[in-house]
Amino acid sequence: AQSVTQLDSQVPVFEEAPVELRCNYSSSVSVYLFWYVQYPNQGLQLLLKYLSGSTLVKGINGFEAEFNKSQTSFHLRKPSVHISDTAEYFCAVMAKRGAQKLVFGQGTRLTINP
Amino acid sequence: EAQVTQNPRYLITVTGKKLTVTCSQNMNHEYMSWYRQDPGLGLRQIYYSMNVEVTDKGDVPEGYKVSRKEKRNFPLILESPSPNQTSLYFCASSSTGGGGYTFGSGTRLTVV
Numbered sequence: 264a265q266s267v268t269q270l271d272s273q274v275p276v277f278e279e280a281p282v283e284l285r286c287n288y289s290s291s292v293s294v295y296l297f298w299y300v301q302y303p304n305q306g307l308q309l310l311l312k313y314l315s316g317s318t319l320v321k322g323i324n325g326f327e328a329e330f331n332k333s334q335t336s337f338h339l340r341k342p343s344v345h346i347s348d349t350a351e352y353f354c355a356v357m358a359k360r361g362a363q364k365l366v367f368g369q370g371t372r373l374t375i376n377p
Numbered sequence: 378e379a380q381v382t383q384n385p386r387y388l389i390t391v392t393g394k395k396l397t398v399t400c401s402q403n404m405n406h407e408y409m410s411w412y413r414q415d416p417g418l419g420l421r422q423i424y425y426s427m428n429v430e431v432t433d434k435g436d437v438p439e440g441y442k443v444s445r446k447e448k449r450n451f452p453l454i455l456e457s458p459s460p461n462q463t464s465l466y467f468c469a470s471s472s473t474g475g476g477g478y479t480f481g482s483g484t485r486l487t488v489v
Contacts, residue, residue, distance in 0.1 A: 272417075295475040306467060307420075307480040314475045353419060362425065362433065363408040363471050365478055369419040 265290040265356045269368035277376050278346055284339040284371045286354030294356040296337040297365070298328055301351045310352070313337065324348070349375045379404045383468050383481035390458055390488055398453045398484050400468030408471040409451040410435070410478065411443065413464040420467065426451055458488040 270285040288294065295314050299307040311322025318330040328339045337354060354368040381402045390396055402409065410425040412435075422435030426445040440462055442454040451470075455462060465485050469478035 295477075297477050299480075306482045307469075309477045309479075312475070312477050357475065359475065362427065363410075363473065363478075364422060364425060364435070365410070365412075365420075365469075367412075367419040367421075369417060 265292075265294060265358060265366045267354050267356055267366055267368035269352075269354055269371050271371050272369065273372045273374065275374045275376060276344055279343050281342050282340065282344050282348075282373065284352050284354075284373065286337045286339065286368060288335050288337065288354070288356045290335075290356060290358065293359045295359060296328075296330060297355040297357070298322065298326070298337070298339050299353045299355060299367075300324075301353065301370075303350070307353065310339070344373075344375050346375050346377065348373060379479065381468055381470050381479050381481035383466075383484050386482065386484060388484060388486050390486070392459055392488055393457050396455050396458060396486075398455075398466060398468075398486070400451045400453065400481060401449050402451075402468075402470040402479070403449065404470060404472070404479065405448065406470035406472050406479075407448075408473070408478075409445065410469050410471075411441070411451070411453050412467045412469065413437065414467060414483075415464050423453070423466075458486075460488050462486065463488050 266289045298310040313330045321327045355365045411423040412420040424443040426432045468481040471478040
């Protein structure tokens with residue numbers, strides 16, 4: 264079984280500052296890794312994913328994430344945030360073999376202050 | 378446009394009155410899944426389906442039923458809703474190979 268821990272439930276930052284949202288996972292098998300974003304009153308949108316290969320993956324809206332196998336982490340970063348980045352962010356994992364089940368973390372609410 | 382469509386978006390119902398939330402995808406995806414989202418708990422899987430007529434329980438299946446008679450549709454059925462099923466529900470679909478799930482816009486259900 265897999266589990267995901269998002270280390271911060273809320274992250275407030277000022278506009279144009281850098282941000283890092285932390286995600287650790289646990290799994291006994293190889294996994295795919297994902298970050299989703301949920302804007303207020305909307306569904307979930309895929310930000311980026313790690314399937315294999317380069318450990319630094321780039322996504323939409325200027326976000327990127329780095330897969331660290333030894334630390335079982337997949338932290339999300341953006342060098343300069345905008346007010347429009349205010350949203351809830353979910354880290355998720357899926358085992359590479361077997362049922363295509365996404366296991367989510369509890370979410371991190373990112374609030375951008377002017 | 379590739380999408381997952383859920384209906385209704387909002388629903389208020391009374392305890393015990395059977396209801397169905399519909400879900401349809403136009404991407405010919407094999408996998409479909411239902412999640413519920415509750416504050417502080419993230420998203421938890423209710424049921425999933427790997428193809429037509431193949432469904433299995435997720436982490437929180439009690440009180441729910443699903444069916445997959447056609448590849449594009451995956452309705453969620455609450456035979457006798459209770460207040461603890463008040464939640465935000467998402468349907469999602471995926472192809473194989475780790476492409477990630479595409480989510481619908483959600484259904485906010487209130488059971489009184």
